[in-house]
Amino acid sequence: MTTRISRKKAILAIIVLLALIGIVFFAYAIIRSKENPDVTAAFIEEHMTNDNGTIATYLKPASSENPDIVAGREALSESLGLWMQHAVLSGDRARFDDSAQLLTTYFLHNGQETYIRWKLRPDGQSEVTTNALGDDLRILDALLKAYKLWDQDEYLQLAKEIGSTLQASAQTQGYFVDYHDFERNASAAVLSLVYADISALREMQNNGILSRQKYEQYQDLLSHMPSDGIFYPKTYQIGSGQYEYDASVNLIDQLIVGIHLAEMDHPPKELIQFLKGEFRKNQQLAGRYNRKTRKPDAAYESPAVYGLAIILASKTNDLPWARELHDRMIQFRGQDPAYPGGYVFDGNTHAFDNLFPLLAETLLEPTVK
Template sequence: MRMLRSAAWLIVSGGILLAGCMQQAQSANKAPAEPATVKVTGQHDAALSAARSALVHFLTTRMVQPDGVYTNYLDDGQADSDTAMGHEYLSESTGLWLQHLAMTKQKAAFAQFYRRSKATLWQGQQFTYRYDPARGYQYPVNAGVDDLRIVNAVGRFAKQAANESWQRTYTKLAQTVAANTVPQGRVVDYVDAHTHERARQTTMCYVDLATLAPLVTAKQYARALALVQASRLTGALPLFATRYDFSSHTYTGTDSINVVESLLTAVHLAAVKQVPAKTVAWVKQQVQRGTLYNRWGANGTPQTTDQSAGGYALAAQLGLLTSDRALARTALQHALNFQITAADTPLHGALGDLGTRQVYSFDNLETLVALDLYLDGE
């Protein structure tokens, strides 16, 4: 099986928030509450705990820098590529690492990494989706889902810290991102920090409902939820359309479905207890069979036999948010089939390909977050 590249390669940038159940949406001019979370009980598992320890050691020694996370273990030097490569940073990875630090209650590490990474990625009203440390260059656009993920992580941390300073930090960040990236409660894919041009579409997996809920009005939240719910395909494949075009008022990307994108959409729905039962059942069937392929036709036929650790990690998160621990554990076992266990390599503990030395941050960090939720709970 060939490992899927970072989700950023597929959808500009993506990722997941393990935020929780829907809470009362607030007016955007009030100090927003922190995103709520679904109650998940942690469980002791020696094998999964050992796998997480090896993964954390790899990440902290090879991938995580003081102000960001490398996109790939290999530094391929393709700075002019249309997609992030090598030792560039993604706001996607920053948000996922912050989420890990918050979930595992590493308060000093969280505070230090957030301050350093914000200094690197912040553009005044948003986070650049991609940063090249070799050139000190911020790409001009953000990615809506990444900004919301970071907001979520800071909100979690503010709740843990329980002090006014971090509450003010969360409030200011949440309100700024909401005004810039979520105009009238509508998540847009990107905003150009230089031209201020806004995308006229939203990718369904960008609509992080649990994080959005306290940032917008109840009416705006209801519209966002309805938009995501209506994106579910009605045929043999109970997944979701790729995006919605606000100009033509149509869903697009329905013939070929990226499973990572659809799983992220499902996780966002599960976090507010709105995921369709048919979607969860389909995912569980594929996980049990070991056939959670990366791309599917709307007729329910796989279009590839490639699979990814990130896909299985999202399936595990879906299981945990729907109280299906068996689904979560089986999915995690599939994700960890990508883990490199050879002791005589710097890639020990990584999820990737030992032969090509390709190790992408998305797959590793999504799996880490799933392990955190399984082992430590929420």
């Protein structure tokens, strides 16, 4: 009888031990998924990729009613550029080559001028004849860094073709501008400061695509840019030479401009101080702020905002703050169990709310191992 009881106890102990091991393993898997940026890349590949390989802008399909406004599963050159930058940062040559193939197959218009269409339909066809400067420069940055990393001449040659078109057509009074309509041969008269991508412009100058004088022109544009004490202007008006502010400040724009400044070794100290204060006080950052009151102008939080704030913190060597921001950012990941690794809310998400966090985590990952 005693032997039978002892045997039952032993079996029960084994069952309990196995259950505990299972719980520990499950908890470890959850923790790893929270810390591993590959889960977001896997979400993008599984759920945000169209049949032709292009990255959809939104998770949910929707019809486009205006060719100038993105909808549903349409693909943006912005998303392609971010995906290419992630491939370079993570050293994933296969992913980069696939992206470069998408660029040349679908986005690149090869006619009298070689330019990148800023938007495609889900099937890869395009109804637009304009580029988007910021997206072009992001793609150029990725191509030139990939050339440096893998020594592939075709990356450099493609970058030179795109850069040559930008210089020939997408300028107004000697400045790159937001877009050029290649069908109407008309350019914008404004340069949004988020598009003054100093990293890309530096790579262009280093590879003989842009003159040193032109590169320094954009350095001067940013270094002499005014500030209202915290926030930066939205645009530079080419004709008047005036900088203009938005009344309601989009924090994504501010952070990208701040990253450009950090790339020049001119960190945006007042902006960072303000954001740290906001985060310390509220344990969150709002998506928009009223420029005059400095109060949140929107109730939402954006994973893209946190991703960009992490990138800015990393580039200013403020790793403790980067990790605090990271802890807040990943609270929004995987909330919808149908889409593990994704930043999905109410069954939908925007590509950049996954791509910017992915870039941020890839940049931060070596520092948290």
